[in-house]
Amino acid sequence: MITEEQLDAFRQSGEPVRIVRDAMPANDVYGIIVAWDDESLVLRKVNKRVVKLSRSYTLERAADERGELDVFRD
Numbered sequence: 001m002i003t004e005e006q007l008d009a010f011r012q013s014g015e016p017v018r019i020v021r022d023a024m025p026a027n028d029v030y031g032i033i034v035a036w037d038d039e040s041l042v043l044r045k046v047n048k049r050v051v052k053l054s055r056s057y058t059l060e061r062a063a064d065e066r067g068e069l070d071v072f073r074d
Helices: 006-015
Strands: 017-020 029-036 040-044 050-054 056-060
Touching: 006 029, 029 050
Parallel strands: none
Antiparallel strands: 017 029, 017 056, 029 040, 040 050
């Protein structure tokens, strides 16, 4: 799970992030972090819609290459 400090750094910089939900790249969610709590985070997508996602998903910089998802992760 991503730390509070990392989330705050992404929010302040306004850097786009990628939320990797499963092994399929088509299911990734891209956007800018706007808020979070203990279990979830709020992401503003490119089309200005807001989506609430679990903090248990993998979070990466959108500019970086997509990492491999560990299928054995809990």
